[in-house]
Each structure stands twice: as C-alpha cells, then as structure tokens.
Amino acid sequence: MRKTVMSLAVTATVGFGTIFGGTSVITEAASISSLKGEQNKIQEQRSGINSTINQKNNQISDLQNQQADVKSEITRIDYAITDSTNKIKEKTAKLESTKAEIMKLQGQMEVIKDRIEKRNVLLKDRARSYQETGGMVNYIDVLMGSENFSDFVDRANAVVTIMQADQAILKEHEADKQELEIKQDEVKTNLASLEKMVSDLQTLNQQLSAQKAEKDKLLASLKEQENEAHEGVMDLQEQDALLAAQQAAIQKAISMEQEAQARAAAEAAAQAAEAAKRKAASSSNTSSSSSSSRVSSGATPGVSSGYWTQPAVGYLSSGFGVRGSERHAGVDIANRAAVPIVAAADGVVIRSYLSSTYGNCIFVSHSINGQVYTTVYAHMTTRMVGSGAVVKKGQQIGVMGNTGASHGQHLHFELHKGPWTQDKRFAINPVGIVPLP
Template structure:
C-alpha cells in the first residue's frame, strides 16, 4: 500500500521503538513486570500517535480553510469574468453602432463633397467672370449705366444681392468643410477609443481566465493534499486502534498470568499434601481446522497454513518483506493459530485486507503473530485460541496479488516494521 508523507513519518516514529527483549523471564514477578513494561511502552506510543493525529487533523482543517479561500477567490473571478464579458459585449455593440455611424457619415460626406464640388465650379465661374469683366469694374458699369435714379437704386440693389449671394456661398462652403472635419474627427476618435477599450477588456478577460485556471490548479493541489492527509490520519488511527487493542490484551495477559501463578501455587500445595498421587494429562489441540490444515507441530509454535512458501523474510524487489508468504490454491484453505494466545485485532485493513493479530505469552515471553489477506476471519477480538485452531480462510484481500497468507512474527508487541524472521521459531 502506498503511504502518504504523514503516514511514513508516523510509521517511522512507531517503527523506531525498541523491540521487547529476548531475555527469558526467570521469575513470576519478572514475567508480570515485563508485561507491565510492554503496557507502558504501548501507552507512550499511543500518546505519540494521538499527538500526530491531532497534528494531521489541524493540517486538514488548515487545508480546508485554504480551499474555502481559494473557492471564494475563484467565485470572485467568475463574477469579474462575467462582468468583463458583459462589458465586452456592450463595447462590441457600440463599436458596431459607431462603425454604422461611420458608414452613415461617409454617405453624408459624399453629399457634402458633392456640394463643395458644385460650389467650387460656381465660384470658379464667378472668378472667371470677374476676371473677364474687370472684377468690380463691371458692377460700376452696371450702376453708371442707369438711366434714372430709380434705375440706379434698382441696379444697386441687384449688385448688393449678387455680392451677398457670393458671400453666402463662400460662408456655406467653409461651414460645410468645417462640419465635415469635425464629424470625421469626432467619429474616428470615438471609434479608436472604443476599439482600445475593447482590446483592454479582452486582455483583462484573458488575465482573469488565467488567474482562474491557476486557482483551479491550486484548489486541485489542496484537495490532493487533504486526501493525502486524510489517508495518513486514517492509517494512524488504525495503528492507534491496534495499539489500544494490544494494551487491552496485555492487561488481560497480566490478569491471566496472575491467575495462572495462583493456580500453580495452589496445585503445588495440593501436590505436596497428596504424596504419591499421579494425575492424568490430556492433550487438547482445540483445533477446528479442516483436514487440509497442516499437522499441528509439537513445541510452542506450529505452521499457520498449508501450501508453498512463495516469499521469505528479507529484501524483495527493492523493498523489505517483513514476513513469510504461504500460497495454496483452492477454496476454504484453512489458516490456523501458530500458538496459543488471544486475538486482539480482527478487522479489515486497506493494506492487509482481512487480518488477525494474536498475542501469545510463551514461557514468560510475549510474541505477536499477524495473519493477513484472509478471505474471511473466523475469530473476533477477545477470542482465546489454541495452537492449530482454525482462525480464517486463505484469500486475496487488501494489497495482495494472488491467494496466499502473509504471516508475521514479532518478539514482544506489534510494532510497525519491527517483525522478526520466523525461521527457526515457527516451523515453516
């Protein structure tokens, strides 16, 4: 199973704990003292893991707040993009209307130019007439050629009218040229301003869209980090649960050890008072394993499953394999307890699948065995099992490739990556 950074950090902290020593317990007091020592170590580890869980939870809360901030910023950008898009559409429409105004002005300009051209022709004719008739002299001739005072007045009025008409033509000519220039300048300026505004808005929209993409990337990264932190926290919570179950099992082991010592003391006292009496011994395997289960060995441990060993303890493919893999095809391949003990964990793990943890107390020495990837478990936490008793069925659950049993042995309590080589201890 791929572990997150948080999980690896916690695993390293847990895994670096000292392995329970291998010195044989010499006295009954030392046996109970050793179990209490294990209990204290587990309590310390649980305390450390709880602190790490709290830190992971704080990190998750921080990541969630950061995501909320990014979502808020993304929402603001969405509104800004929407507003800018509306403005772009508005300015685009105004550019269209201004271009239509330009087209209309061009038509008006054509008319004005035609008027100017006609006036130019008229003015040229006037100028040629002035030149041919000596300019104002022709008007004097007109006045002097009057036959009476009334005729003079009429001719003077006619000359004034002609001069005024010429003046009005010139003034209109200049007004038309000025109007044309003003309209052209105004419309061209307006169009240039709108086109620049449109370009600026489009650039702004592109920048806002780029910012939105960056926020989306940041949000995706924060979500990945949160998922990783959740995975790490769940892994730590599972480890804490295993340690809690171990602590409870050790408490029961202490009580069982006290009761065993009391029974042995009572038996010894009884034996002393019954000199020469002999008891019968009975052998009980307590096994409910099927006929395909491995034969129960003499000694403290027995083989946990039938089949072929496909992987041993040690380096494997660039990593380290902390147990033995035993594979056997078929349905209902039994898995048995390797020694007498108490089941303190029986659950589903994302890495080990259906897995059982058993705590053993053998001649004052504590051992832990782990049975992983089972198709199903037949025992629950708190169950007392005997060596060779069936506890599950071989399977392919969790992070597994093919039906097999992954078996681990720990000297003392379970600790991450602290398993020992079962060869020479468990008959495999």
C-alpha cells in the same frame, strides 16, 4: 457411590498430570514470569500511547484546519472567477456596442464625405463656368447693369451673399466632418481600452483558474494525509487487546518455528540415513527436488518460494514512508476486483477484528530464522481466519475491501521487524523482502 469417588480420583490425577506433568512445569513457570515482564512492558507502552493519540489527534485537527483554510480560499477564488467572468461578459457586450457605434459613425462619415464631395464638385463647376463664360465679367455685367448706386449695392450684396452661402455650406460640412472625426477617434480609443480590459480580465481569469487548480490539489493531498492519520489512530482498548494477544501469538509462532526446524532436522537425518543405506546398496535413484516456482491463479497471487509471498494481486497505489506531514507505515495494494488476501508467511494470527480505522483487519505474528516479524492486513471486506489461528504462507485470510478509514478499495499492508507497537517503530519497507506487485 464408590464408583463416583474412583472416577473423581482418576479425573483429579489426569488433571494434575496435565498441569504439573513432565518438563512443562519448568517451561510454564518460565513463561509465566516472562509474561509478567511482558505485561509490565505493555503497561509502559500504554503510558506512552496516550501522548501518541493526542499527538495524532492534534495532527488530524491541524490537517482539518488547513483544509478549512484551503476551502475558504477556494471559495474566495470562485467568487473572484465569477466576478471576472461577469465583467468579461459586461465588457464584451460594451465592446460589441462600441464597434456598432464605430460602424454607425463611419456610415455618417461616408454621407458627409459624399456631401462635401458633391459640394466641391458644384463649386468647381461654378468656378469653371465663371472662367469659361467670364463669370466674373457676368458678375460685373450684373453690377454694371445697375440703374443707380442703391441698385448697385443691392446687386453687389446679392453676389456676395451667393458666394458666402456657398462657402458657409462648405464650412459647415467641414465642421461636421471634423466633429465626426473627433468622435470616431474617441470611440476608437474607448474600443482599444475596452479590448485591453477584456484581455486583462481574461488573463486574470486564467490566473485564478490556475490558482484554483493548485488549491484543489493541495486540498486533495491534505485530505489524503488526514486519511493516513486516521488510519494510525487506535483507541487504548484496541491497542491493549492487540498488545496482550500479541504476546501469546509471538510465543506460539516461535515454538512453531522451533518445531518445524526440529522436524526438518529429523527429516534430514532420516534422509541422510536412507541415502547412506542406498549408497551401501550402491543403487542410487534420482532424488526429488522441491520445485520453487510461483504458481499463479489469476486473482490469487502465486505462492513464492522462500519465507515470503505476495499478499494480494493489484498495483502499488501508495508506497512506504513520509507523505506530507504523515508517515505511511505500510504499502497500499489496490485492485478494482475484490481479490483474495493471503498470509505473506507462515504465522499465528494475533488478532482478527473490525477496527474503526483499519476496518476489517488481521495482525499476524511470524518467526523467521529466530526473528519475529508482524504483518498487518487492513480494510478487508471479509476476514476468513480468527484470532489465534495458525496460517500458512499463501493461505487466503480475507478479501480486499474498503472498510475503516479507507477511501477506495485497497489492502493496507504493514511489515514490522519485531512486534507491532503503537508508534510503529519497527515498521519497515516491505519492498525487497516481501514480493509485491
């Protein structure tokens, strides 16, 4: 019985000692009041968040409407292309049949020309035989040989009839020839107009195809803008959790840096004292200098000297800034291989979770020379550190992926000079600050 009371008393003493012990009382009181202030700030931000979400959603539906418009235009163009292609086929078939008709007419023409030629030869032969044999005299003989006037008239009529018949045949041929020529001209005109129609249709088809290509490009860019807009939409709870976790992470990151600086100062002092000692002994050795080279191991980016290092190997598939109607608050590093993602600097993980938009994402708070920075790593396949974890520059925190509002495997990397906020007003271009591919 007595033992139990004793142990309780000890426990109580230890407990109180922990809570109110030493200088931590002042620090904690200060941090509690400052946390309250931060909490108020978070509440203020929350009221602004709703309007931002509405704005984003309007932007998304606007982009979706634009895409629907472009799609219906593409459908219209597709119909027009089908129509003109069918017309080209139809007119080309007609063109072929017209050409065949022209060939046929030319054949007919050849026959008639041949007939006319032969008839002409025949008539010329006859005319020559009249001259040579005194043909006209022969006719006269025929006429003179008539027995009486009635016989003369008969004979004369016969001669005339023969001559007229010859001429009538020739005239008929000429008429046929003329008719064929007219027909051929008509068909040739028809052919020319068909040829023009086909070439016009082909031009139209080319124009339509060019229009379609343009619309396809527009559609792709609208789709990309929509993806970016989706990437920026977070629900209230998600933002709230992030903002709340951020306060703790920022404070931890700041105190970590202060501790590290204090350690470095102590080390420097110790080294100075050591150096002074050595100088006194007048035997100076070569001091070891820290190498500041980047060591690369293929899939993992080499760790740079300085405060920042490259978060992933790959290529820069999208830069920071305005893209269409959308602002891209980060940079995209793409890679076909599922490469490691590393922390860009020493820091504290604000949150490590699965977001509907950012996919598997990690938010890290950094304190660098008293300046707070925030980095975001989105769309990962795997997360390897949890919320609140302390990470070192170059430490692997996940694997590149394609989760959330992502189309194609890449790392969406954001750098904020200050805390993360819904409107991402502190987002800056990491180029020139963080080593990038």
